[in-house]
Amino acid sequence: MTDPIISFAHVGKSFPARRGTPEVTALADVDLAVPEGAILGVIGRSGAGKSTLIRLVNGLERPTSGRITVDGTDITALSEAGLREARRSIGMIFQHFNLLARRTAFENVALPLEIAGVPRREIKARVEPLLDLVGLADKRDRYPAELSGGQKQRVGIARALATRPRVLLSDEATSALDPETTNQILALLRRVNAELNLTVLLITHEMAVIKAVADRVAVLDGGRIVEEGTTFELFARPRHPTTKSFISAVAGSALPPYIAARLKAEPTPGGQALVRIVFTGDHATDPVLSRISRLLGVDVNIIQAQVDDIAGQPFGVIVIGIPNDAVTVAAVVNAVEKLSLSAEVLGHV
Template sequence: MQPLSTSPHAASTPATDPAGPPIVDFQSVTKRFPATGEGAGDFVALSDVDLSIRRGSITGIIGRSGAGKSTLVRLVNGLERPTSGRVVVDGTDVAALDEKGLRAIRRSVGMIFQHFNLLSARTAYGNVALPLEIAGVPAGEIRKRILPLLDLVGLSDRSSLYPAQLSGGQKQRVGIARALATEPKVLLSDEATSALDPETTRQVLALLKQVNADLGLTVLLITHEMQVVREIASHVAVLDKGSIVEEGDTYSVFSRPAHETTRAFLEGVTGVRLPAFVTSRMESEAAAGRSAVVKVVFTGPTATDPVLAHLGRDLGIDVNILAGAVDEISGKPFGTLVVAIDREVLEPARRFIEARGLTCEVMGYVR
């Protein structure tokens, strides 16, 4: 895959600007669907959602099935209209547009799908060219646009193949190239990696990250996979039962989740599993003769500092490491250690650790 640095689209798209207006802005958005059963009330898919998507960002929207993620993304390109509130894309209120206006906004909002949605009777080239043909772009201009896109997604040697001749990852690359053909300002990804194996998922995520960097394109990533968000998203919002329960930059949300839904999602990504010999003996009461089981989260500029070694050296406090994991989120170091500290020296140990910018949580006590 080669960077598309010579594209005029890349030159014309501004980089991420935290101080500038959002490129997508959900303002008090509620979406209800009429009841289907007798006596049932309307189904509320989204409830009073306020969310701003920064220009040039990769923003992950996560939530369980039925949380409202797909409804949210369909509001951006006008496939659904809000029951109340406004969805503003690059200064335009999508719900206020007529059919002509909706066609224009859909050209500026590309979309890739979980199951590719390719036409089996068209080659890779033909699938990518389709939106331009529908828009009436001349064949010569189409070719000038499509060939660099196929090169960008690593399929310049597969342009004449049909979907049945392509792997799942290659099909998704065709889908990405097709979404980019109209030179959109926003790229929507609705569970685009859910049907792919882990290695192919990594390749597709790397491609999305490259597209974001090379074209300055805003990416809105809908997923239930926290690993996907951790891999490439600069920002994240958590949907639960139609409401935004937590949002912020990915590192802050992942390292210090405030809502129980976020914490539940993160258990398999940033959590540390305690061994059975600890959990089977853990108690909630801080009785004499017991040690505190403490989770220490390493984040920020001190994430790689040997704080526990300093604790033993400076205060003479022994620490027994029970479990741990070190990783990175959005390219920044992140670690979690679960340690046992004698109950008698717990408070000075906690003060020492927290004074260095780390967080402590007492999980229980063991003999």
């Protein structure tokens, strides 16, 4: 990893009790480093603390404890005037776009420059290339009501880039969009990240978004980061139950309902053991199942399988059924692990 451009050190955030409701701890002892030039995704369920975390980066919320630095500046120590200055290097895009209805696309992108007192000639020189970058040069004079959801988000991205930030924050920026438009916006974020060397911190509840765009991922659960690493690492070897549940939704590793309903912890006479094998690395394309069947003399029943690409590396998940006696199961798991692949016994049917 390169040096972090955003750093959380033992950060906590609590909201005080109000009108008889108890105090709410949104974040607890969060340590997180976002490498410069990376796209880091923070994923968690509703109420996990994602929105609070991202609002702490640009000072929209103040932490109860700990320290946050952005591009070498201690955000937690800044005055309101200092925060306003720091926010010029921190762009942000929102779930519901937050465009001004009475301003055109050009005027919405120009707004932060006008507030900063940038001369009109320079504003034009900055805004027009940004509209071209996001593919909206021909929509510069359109109002938000005349734009699609994806086009509105493109305006939001261009506006966030107007002050030439070092960091871009994305607050569920694709959750209001259809799948095709979501893919287009994520591709645009990738392009912006690559061409401008812009660090992106995005929060989402969708693992498909992480898979499509993030270099690294942090999993937030109950206000704490329970797992963090490269996207490929987490897909290949998730450890925390929350991570596993997110990944199962997009990696083809969730069992079909009719199988899951029959799954038991203990073997039954004449039944099968279900083993999940994750194919990664140099052996990802090896004929593992035929090799196991031939060497061990084991009948292998394919229950479910999917081959994918995670961060440019081959990644596959397959669930097989094999005779459920302990010796056979141990032999199959051992054979798989000798190939540097991972095998997990899910249960018995």
